[in-house]
Amino acid sequence: MKAVRKSEALSGVDAHAGIESDLQLYYQMKLVRAFEERVSRLHRQNKILGGVYSGAGQEAIMTGVCAPLEPGDVLLPLHRDLGVFLLRGVDAGRLMAQLMGKQSGFSRGKDSFLHAGDVGRGVFGSTSMLGSSLPVAVGAALKFQLKKERHVAVAFFGEGSSSRGDVHEAMNFAGVRKLPVLFVCENNRYAYSTPIEKQMAIENVADRAQAYGFRGHVCPGNDLLAVLQLSRSVISRIRAGDGPALIECKTYRYHGHSEHDPALYRSKEELVAWESRDPIETYELFLQKKGHDLPAVREQTEQQVQAVVQQAVDFAEQSPYPPPQEALSDLYATPIVRAPKG
């Protein structure tokens, strides 16, 4: 159970305490990247089954958005937002176990990947149906409003998901009731193979916010400092009762849509252009300019994150599969009681 302790300690520092020192943010992005790269490798090794959707390249968005959040806030990550779990301090071992379908995963083997959450950390799982998590986030925000709690609900979604009707219904209602919800669009220019031009006739998803009566912001999603600056001000306004907001982060995914996808539909040039805006390497430039000893920092951080990831893998691999009957549990919270009839 070492992995558990380790990553819980970890989480105490990064997300929950609200401390956002340069090095912690760096550590967080590196951890997400390392964890995801390991997941991809485990998938190639057939140790993780089913679909794996890497968020590599998009770490700055999750990191920047999660930093200003507080305990009690609620998050609904989508398929490419595994990082959100780590950033909220979810136990890395259990997360890995979840991906492997092991007993110690959040769903005890019932579902893969991100359809379960770690509710204690405010992270809820969604279904695969893209966009359908936005109404749920809006409902969480409604609860905060009704109960006068100063929390924020955050829904992540891709630009492709923004075409779904649920997104419209959710944003409209959020606007009408000025709910404390933040919509985070990770615009990585593709929905599977479909380029953005075939998905929408406008430039920015954020431009839709005004159609619902709230603010929309566009920001360079690979620039952690920019995301952070925006998310801090936007989240504090939402928390203050200013109503919903939408931030759209322009970004790119390095991998194919899933690990099965060679992504032949896009050009090498495009990939290279975006790799040159790598969020981690860009942030390293910042650390350097600021006077940090980058080689040392990098090495130390890499050791740390590799240790966390390795412990997570070890923990998950040692965790048993659930017993088959687990498939039938947790369907209902209130059991049927057939009392003898009077």
Added chain:
Amino acid sequence: MKAVRKSEALSGVDAHAGIESDLQLYYQMKLVRAFEERVSRLHRQNKILGGVYSGAGQEAIMTGVCAPLEPGDVLLPLHRDLGVFLLRGVDAGRLMAQLMGKQSGFSRGKDSFLHAGDVGRGVFGSTSMLGSSLPVAVGAALKFQLKKERHVAVAFFGEGSSSRGDVHEAMNFAGVRKLPVLFVCENNRYAYSTPIEKQMAIENVADRAQAYGFRGHVCPGNDLLAVLQLSRSVISRIRAGDGPALIECKTYRYHGHSEHDPALYRSKEELVAWESRDPIETYELFLQKKGHDLPAVREQTEQQVQAVVQQAVDFAEQSPYPPPQEALSDLYATPIVRAPKG
């Protein structure tokens, strides 16, 4: 069968020929009003069962939008758009028979009201599920685009319906493919009892058009001249291949949501204010200013429309109910053939 002939003759003049003289437009609005008022009366007399949703007060919108349309264009009216049928020259007797569930109605008694259309006139029925007709209109427009036909598809919807996800999905796709479709929002400030402030946080539904990359226009929906001017230019641009457009017509319904609804949720002042913008009476002012002999015109027109309506009622009342087995017909176009197996 007199009613049939009469109204077919009628239709030849107004909608299809494209002639839009002052008096014809006047006649059209009066006809729609008279027909609907008669429907309301028949409903009170229990001769029309089920829900009746009067469009009284909104005649200028349908009249203005239909005038520039051509044969081959496709229309999808919603629950308050009975007038569209008349304006497209649909047989008034059959329309009345449809409302009464008679054999000679378009659906031969299977459905009430506007869920059936008169396909030969380009009028298609929708389901009751508000907003779901917009994807269908978009599909019709897609057909026109794929087959390079210079037709336009027109979808009518209320501001309340605009909250449905289907509306978003439809508009977004129309924008992406620049489809020849016109979205007509009849904004009468209420969705059943729900005022517009509870439906959306913005002023104009038309402002959403820009979120889909096409033009949105707001116009005073009780002003036939304004609607006509706008619809003429917008429809001709759509026909020319300019892509979709949305026009929002501000209006008001005189009756309750349905004939069952006393509409206690709105004020007398509001009603009076809108009655003073009555589309027909406003248009009468125009006729007068233009030098028409209004009392004569009015009397003559009223006689004409009452005759059409009375013939329609007579025709419908004399029409028999369908035989019960009609309930089981028209489910399938291609029957199942169970050939002896080889």
Added chain:
Amino acid sequence: MEVTYVRAINQALFEEMRRDENVFVMGEDVADLGGAFKVTEGLLEAFGPDRVIDTPIAESLIVGAGVGAAALGMRPVLEMQFADFISCAFDQIVNMAATMRYRHGGQVACPLVVRAPCGAGVHGALFHSQNPEAWFTRVPGLKVVAPATAYDAKGLLKSAIRDDDPVIYFEHKRLYRSIKEDLPEGDFLTPIGVAEVKREGRDISVITYGGTLHYSLDAARIADKEDGLSVEVLDLRTLLPLDREAIVATAKNTGKILVVHEDRLTGGIGGEVSAIIAEHAFEYLDGPVVRLAMADTHNPFSPPLEEFVLPDTNKILAAIRRLAAY
């Protein structure tokens, strides 16, 4: 005091909202208007706009937001203006709400109720008459109830609101004001998952629920009086999970089963009930398991058509007689 079915539902809402401040009502026109059928009448005045919430026309949002609120401990009671429009919230119900607890490995509950005014016989035609229950009774994680009496309308809604799982509650529009009963004073519940023998008998069982219970009871009385047949009538009340014990018990008791519902024949719940009997009470059967239901078509509008396709007392009586003669 005699209470109508619609008033019983309204009472349940009042009582549960008073009992638990986390209960709130949300839907189209539920506040000012008190709902299209006046089911939520008076709630706005009593509980204020934070607990009686009008929404835009957006069924998927209504249910989805209900899931979000429920996951955080609220108890939303969500109204579909007509059960027919539940199709617009379908994905949120069958995929989001129904799986919430399961995929979170039991970490979270989803205590919401979707109220759906259903049923034909009121000239509603294709889109204001549907009985969509069987779309949901095949979805684990949901519970589905369909009260046929004012007592059960109140008792099941109260149970549904207190239940920690998502419950789809089908209330039959034709019953709203056509039935009345004396209800007990004070708090009472109808348990979810438990069918009830509404009339005991020995010769034939009619298994039914919702809109066709009263026709079935009428037919049973006539068959008794005119034919001397002793007909048992089982009201399923809960459609998911089915009360298999009660179904098998009545089948064993009479050996002749007629399953009746207002939903269409093909794909209706009758198939499931019949299959349970054919598998688990086979040895006790004295005749085929017969189903009587709406014809396999859409709900037609014109009165002679609607009458033709729907089950009624006479059709049930005829089926009872045919089965008795088998």
Added chain:
Amino acid sequence: MEVTYVRAINQALFEEMRRDENVFVMGEDVADLGGAFKVTEGLLEAFGPDRVIDTPIAESLIVGAGVGAAALGMRPVLEMQFADFISCAFDQIVNMAATMRYRHGGQVACPLVVRAPCGAGVHGALFHSQNPEAWFTRVPGLKVVAPATAYDAKGLLKSAIRDDDPVIYFEHKRLYRSIKEDLPEGDFLTPIGVAEVKREGRDISVITYGGTLHYSLDAARIADKEDGLSVEVLDLRTLLPLDREAIVATAKNTGKILVVHEDRLTGGIGGEVSAIIAEHAFEYLDGPVVRLAMADTHNPFSPPLEEFVLPDTNKILAAIRRLAAY
């Protein structure tokens, strides 16, 4: 030439698009990518972007637009990327498409096909494994097919495209590349509405379709070899309308019926099949009508869980043996 199931579907699309210029394909990633499963591979190159259309992620739009185009004479073949997402197009299918002809009194047809890659056994978990067919088999106006062989995959898709009614076509993902057959040269059709006896027998009938046909055939062969049982296997192929004649015929033939499907037990099509038999072949039954299906739960992810809930050859064989011993 041996052709896989997935290739058979692809061939059907090619042939029908060549035959009729009103046929076009629309869905997410169907053009450039050739679909998530490569079912539409090569179509873009052969027929161009006006006949192979990528859409945004908007299932309701995909089907709704299909209805609009179909009503004007086109023949859209609409792809759901996974059958699971058909829930997002639910209203457009069950209310818009299914009623189009009926409510227009026969004035218009709605010749569209919705292709839905379905089925479990590929580690897809809750939302990439579903078998949603029974949501649609209760909807008049639709036709529903579920081919289990490469021959029928091709033959039924060609029939579906030529059919003037909306057809929901369930293709099983596990079969895509796991089965192969020699297909005849030239045009051939599998008729809609007609089941097929894939193996004749006298002692027991297994009635099945789609993903569980092959397991059933394997179990039948083993039961023959090891137990000397003569097992008939009926492949339903079309799920709406069911081939009642064929169902009743096999029931009369053997008197012992096992219904098998990969969809969940409760609310699955097995209930309807069983009910038909319990009503219309009652006198011929020599034992209970037994159902074997996925357990009443969601499709779990973890391999031991998935294996536990799904039917397979061994479970079918055991059920055959139990029923034989009855």
